[in-house]
Amino acid sequence: xxxxxxxxxxxxxxxxxxxxxxxxxxxxxxxxxxxxxxxxxxxxxxxxxxxxxxxxxxxxxxxxxxxxxxxxxxxxxxxxxxxxxxxxxxxxxxxxxxxxxxxxxxxxxxxxxxxxxxxxxxxxxxxxxxxxxxxxxxxxxxxxxxxxxxxxxxxxxxxxxxxxxxxxxxxxxxxxxxxxxxxxxxxxxxxxxxxxxxxxxxxxxxxxxxxxxxxxxxxxxxxxxxxxxxxxxxxxxxxxxxxxxx
Amino acid sequence: xxxxxxxxxxxxxxxxxxxxxxxxxxxxxxxxxxxxxxxxxxxxxxxxxxxxxxxxxxxxxxxxxxxxxxxxxxxxxxxxxxxxxxxxxxxxxxxxxxxxxxxxxxxxxxxxxxxxxxxxxxxxxxxxxxxxxxxxxxxxxxxxxxxxxxxxxxxxxxxxxxxxxxxxxxxxxxxxxxxxxxxxxxxxxxxxxxxxxxxxxxxxxxxxxxxxxxxxxxxxxxxxxxxxxxxxxxxxxxxxxxxxxxxxxxxxxxxxxxxxxxxxxxxxxxxxxxxxxxxxxxxxxxxxxxxxxxxxxxxxxxxxxxxxxxxxxxxxxxxxxxxxxxxxxxxxxxxxxxxxxxxxxxxxxxxxxxxxxxxxxxxxxxxxxxxxxxxxxxxxxxxxxxxxxxxxxxxxxxxxxxxxxxxxxxxxxxxxxxxxxxxxxxxxxxxxxxxxxxxxxxxxxxxxxxxxxxxxxxxxxxxxxxxxxxxxxxxxxxxxxxxxxxxxxxxxxxxxxxxxxxxxxxxxxxxxxxxxxxxxxxxxxxxxxxxxxxxxxxxxxxxxxxxxxxxxxxxxxxxxx
Numbered sequence: 001x002x003x004x005x006x007x008x009x010x011x012x013x014x015x016x017x018x019x020x021x022x023x024x025x026x027x028x029x030x031x032x033x034x035x036x037x038x039x040x041x042x043x044x045x046x047x048x049x050x051x052x053x054x055x056x057x058x059x060x061x062x063x064x065x066x067x068x069x070x071x072x073x074x075x076x077x078x079x080x081x082x083x084x085x086x087x088x089x090x091x092x093x094x095x096x097x098x099x100x101x102x103x104x105x106x107x108x109x110x111x112x113x114x115x116x117x118x119x120x121x122x123x124x125x126x127x128x129x130x131x132x133x134x135x136x137x138x139x140x141x142x143x144x145x146x147x148x149x150x151x152x153x154x155x156x157x158x159x160x161x162x163x164x165x166x167x168x169x170x171x172x173x174x175x176x177x178x179x180x181x182x183x184x185x186x187x188x189x190x191x192x193x194x195x196x197x198x199x200x201x202x203x204x205x206x207x208x209x210x211x212x213x214x215x216x217x218x219x220x221x222x223x224x225x226x227x228x229x230x231x232x233x234x235x236x237x238x239x240x241x242x243x244x245x246x
Numbered sequence: 247x248x249x250x251x252x253x254x255x256x257x258x259x260x261x262x263x264x265x266x267x268x269x270x271x272x273x274x275x276x277x278x279x280x281x282x283x284x285x286x287x288x289x290x291x292x293x294x295x296x297x298x299x300x301x302x303x304x305x306x307x308x309x310x311x312x313x314x315x316x317x318x319x320x321x322x323x324x325x326x327x328x329x330x331x332x333x334x335x336x337x338x339x340x341x342x343x344x345x346x347x348x349x350x351x352x353x354x355x356x357x358x359x360x361x362x363x364x365x366x367x368x369x370x371x372x373x374x375x376x377x378x379x380x381x382x383x384x385x386x387x388x389x390x391x392x393x394x395x396x397x398x399x400x401x402x403x404x405x406x407x408x409x410x411x412x413x414x415x416x417x418x419x420x421x422x423x424x425x426x427x428x429x430x431x432x433x434x435x436x437x438x439x440x441x442x443x444x445x446x447x448x449x450x451x452x453x454x455x456x457x458x459x460x461x462x463x464x465x466x467x468x469x470x471x472x473x474x475x476x477x478x479x480x481x482x483x484x485x486x487x488x489x490x491x492x493x494x495x496x497x498x499x500x501x502x503x504x505x506x507x508x509x510x511x512x513x514x515x516x517x518x519x520x521x522x523x524x525x526x527x528x529x530x531x532x533x534x535x536x537x538x539x540x541x542x543x544x545x546x547x548x549x550x551x552x553x554x555x556x557x558x559x560x561x562x563x564x565x566x567x568x569x570x571x572x573x574x575x576x577x578x579x580x581x582x583x584x585x586x587x588x589x590x591x592x593x594x595x596x597x598x599x600x601x602x603x604x605x606x607x608x609x610x611x612x613x614x615x616x617x618x619x620x621x622x623x624x625x626x627x628x629x630x631x632x633x634x635x636x637x638x639x640x641x642x643x644x645x646x647x648x649x650x651x652x653x654x655x656x657x658x659x660x661x662x663x664x665x666x667x668x669x670x671x672x673x674x675x676x677x678x679x680x681x682x683x684x685x686x687x688x689x690x691x692x693x694x695x696x697x698x699x700x701x702x703x704x705x706x707x708x709x710x711x712x713x714x715x716x717x718x719x720x721x722x723x724x725x726x727x728x729x730x731x732x733x734x735x736x737x738x739x740x741x742x743x744x745x746x747x748x749x750x751x752x753x754x755x756x757x758x759x760x761x762x763x764x765x766x767x768x769x770x771x772x773x774x775x776x777x778x779x780x781x782x783x784x785x786x787x788x789x790x791x792x793x794x795x796x797x798x799x800x801x802x803x804x805x806x807x
Contacts, residue, residue, distance in 0.1 A: 024671050031667060051672035061664050079675055085665040092664055126678045130686050137690035144701055245677075 036062040050080035067187035067209040071241040097210035125171035132164025184240040186211045193233025197222035204233040266291040270358035280465030281501040289328040296350035309333040336365040377404040380504035392527035399447040413467035421459040450587040453511035462506030526616035528557015532627035540635040559591025568610025573599040604638040712749035719746030737776040
C-alpha cells in the first residue's frame with residue numbers, strides 16, 4: 001500500500017461533518033429556496049443559539065406549523081429575551097393562532113412580574129445575583145473595618161442587598177419553573193385535555209395550538225398540564241413540546 | 247498732670263443739663279412734590295436726651311432719625327449738642343405744618359416751634375438749576391384713542407455734574423397709560439455751546455380717554471456724588487470732627503422735576519369709518535398663504551394669515567374671511583408676539599379648511615380694516631382670493647383631522663408577516679455551571695464570617711489582657727522551653743506559662759502556686775526538681791524535665807483553670 005492508497009482510505013473512512021456555521025448557512029439557503037421542510041435542518045445544528053431556534057421557528061411558520069414555530073420562538077426568547085425580532089415573530093404567531101391573550105398570566109401584577117423575570121436569561125440573573133452578593137459582602141466588610149465610613153457603606157450594603165434579593169428571587173423563579181414546572185407549547189391542533197391519563201377518559205377541555213401550558217406531571221405517554229387560567233388536564237405527550245434548551 | 251487732665255475730661259462727660267435749648271428746622275420750607283426735606287431737631291447744652299416724639303402729619307412721612315452728638319471745649323468752656331435728623335417726604339402737594347415736637351432732656355420737657363412746609367406741584371426746585379434738568383419728548387402732541395405712541399424722557403446733566411445713577415422715577419399722567427423700559431440709553435448733546443450727558447428713558451403712552459391732558463410732571467431722583475462737607479454745611483453745630491472721620495464724598499439724591507407736556511387725545515373719526523372696522527389702530531400689513539393649493543376633496547388646507555406692523559397688536563381682531571360655506575372649518579390657532587412697549591407686534595392665525603366639493607376654485611379674500619394714525623385715515627388691507635385646485639376623491643370616505651396643520655391621509659393597510667431570518671449563528675450561551683455558581687456564592691459569605699471572627703478576636707485581644715495572655719501562653723512557653731539550655735531556663739519557661747495562663751506576674755511564681763490555684767501536683771514537683779538541680783546540684787536529666795514540663799503544659803491547656 002503506497003501513501004496515495006493510504007490517504008484515499010483515510011478520506012473515505014473519516015465522516016464529513018460541516019461546521020455549525022456552514023450548516024446554518026445551508027439551512028438558510030434552503031429556506032430562501034422555499035424548501036422549508038428541508039430547512040428544518042436547523043434542528044441538527046449543535047450547539048443551538050437563539051438565532052438557530054429563531055430561524056427554525058421561521059421555517060416551521062412557513063410550513064404552517066405555528067405551534068412548533070411558537071415553541072422555537074419561545075426557546076429563542078429564553079436565550080435572547082430582548083431580541084426584538086424574536087419577540088415580534090412570537091407575538092405575530094400567537095396572534096395568528098389567537099392565543100396571545102390566553103398565554104399571558106391573568107393578573108396585571110403577575111404579567112408585570114413575569115415580564116421582569118423573563119427579560120433576563122438565567123445566566124444574566126446569576127451574574128446579577130453574584131455581583132449583588134459580593135458587593136453586599138464587601139460593603140458589610142467595609143462597615144466592620146472602616147467604622148468612620150460606616151453609614152455610607154451601610155447604605156451601599158442595603159442597596160446591594162436589595163438588588164441581590166431581587167435577582168435571587170428572579171433567578172430562583174426561573175430555575176424552579178424550568179425544573180419543577182417546565183413550560184410547554186401545544187404543537188398540534190385540537191389537543192384534548194382529559195380528566196385522567198386514559199384514552200377513554202372524559203375530555204375536560206380543548207387546547208388550542210400554540211397555547212402555553214405548565215407541565216405538572218409526566219407519566220410517559222401522558223402529561224398533566226395546566227393552562228394559564230389554572231385548568232388542568234391530561235394530554236398525550238406528543239401534543240406538547242417542552243420549552244427546554246436541551 | 248495727665249491724670250488731672252483725664253479727670254477733668256471725665257467730669258466734663260457727666261451729663262449737665264444747665265442751659266438747654268431745643269430747636270427744630272428744615273433745610274427748605276418750599277419743595278416740589280417728589281422731593282425730600284431734612285427736619286433737624288437740635289438740643290444745645292446736652293448730650294443725652296430722649297428721642298423726640300414726632301407727631302403724625304397727614305400728607306407727610308417721616309423717616310429716621312439719625313442721631314449726632316458733638317462736644318467741644320474752648321478756653322475751658324465746654325459746649326455740647328445733640329441732634330436728630332428726619333427725612334420728610336410729602337405724599338401729596340399742599341401746605342403743611344409740622345407741629346411742636348416734644349423732647350425730654352433729663353426730667354424736663356422742651357417743645358420746638360411749629361414749622362411751615364409748602365409742597366408744590368411740578369415746580370423745579372433743584373439747586374443745580376440749568377446744569378441738571380429733564381425734558382419729555384413725544385413723537386406728536388396729538389394721539390388717537392387706541393394708539394400707542396413712543397415717548398422719551400431725557401435727563402440732561404452737564405459734564406461737570408457728578409451724576410452717578412437714578413434712584414427712582416415717577417410721572418403723573420391722568421388719562422394716559424404709560425410704560426417705561428428698565429434699560430436706559432445714554433449719549434451726549436451740545437446745548438448753547440455746553441456739552442451735556444443725556445440719559446434717555448424709553449417708554450410709550452396709550453390714552454384711556456379723549457380730551458386734552460398732561461403727561462407729567464415727572465420726578466427723576468438723580469443720585470450725585472458730592473463732597474461730604476457740602477451737605478454738612480447745613481448741620482448748624484457741626485464744624486469738623488465728623489468730616490474727618492468719614493469718607494470725602496457721599497451719594498446725594500436730588501429730585502429732577504420735568505415739566506408736564508400737554509397731549510391731545512383725539513377720538514377715532516366717525517367720518518369715513520368702514521362698516522367692518524373693529525378697532526384696530528396702527529399701521530398693519532396683511533399676508534395670507536395657503537398650503538397646499540392642489541388637494542382632493544376631504545384633504546385639509548392650512549390657511550395662514552399674518553398681521554404685522556406698528557401699533558397695539560392687542561387691538562387687532564381676526565381678519566375677515568369671505569364665505570366659507572363650501573369648506574369644513576376648524577377653530578383657528580393664534581400666536582401673538584409683540585415688543586416690550588407694545589408699539590410693534592405680529593399675529594399669526596392658522597385655520598384648517600377642508601374642501602367639501604370639487605367645485606371649489608378659490609379661497610375667499612381676506613380683509614383687515616384699521617385706522618392709520620399717521621395718515622389719520624381708515625385703511626383696508628385686502629388679500630385677493632387664492633386659487634385652488636380641488637380634485638374629486640376616487641372612492642372612500644375622507645378622513646377628518648382634528649388638529650390644525652396636520653395632513654390627512656387615507657387609512658393605510660400595512661402588510662404583516664414574520665421578520666426574516668437571522669444571517670449569523672449569534673452568541674452561543676453555555677448555561678451557568680452550578681458548582682461554580684455555588685462556590686462563588688459561598689465564598690464571600692465564608693470570607694465575611696471569617697473576617698468578622700478575626701475582627702472580634704483582635705478586638706478581644708486588644709481589650710482583654712487576661713485573654714490575650716492566656717491565648718499566647720502555651721506558644722510562648724514552648725518557644726522558651728525549646729531554647730532552654732539549663733534548669734533556670736526551664737523554670738522560667740514554666741513560670742512564663744503559668745503567669746500568662748493565670749494572668750499573674752510570672753516572676754513571683756514558685757512551687758506554692760500549685761496549691762494557690764489548685765494545679766496538678768506535678769507543677770510543684772517540677773519547681774522543686776528545678777530548685778534542687780539549680781541550688782543543690784541534684785543530678786537530673788534536663789531533656790526529661792523539659793518533656794515533663796511540656797506534658798504539664800498540654801495537660802493545663804486542656805484543663806479549665
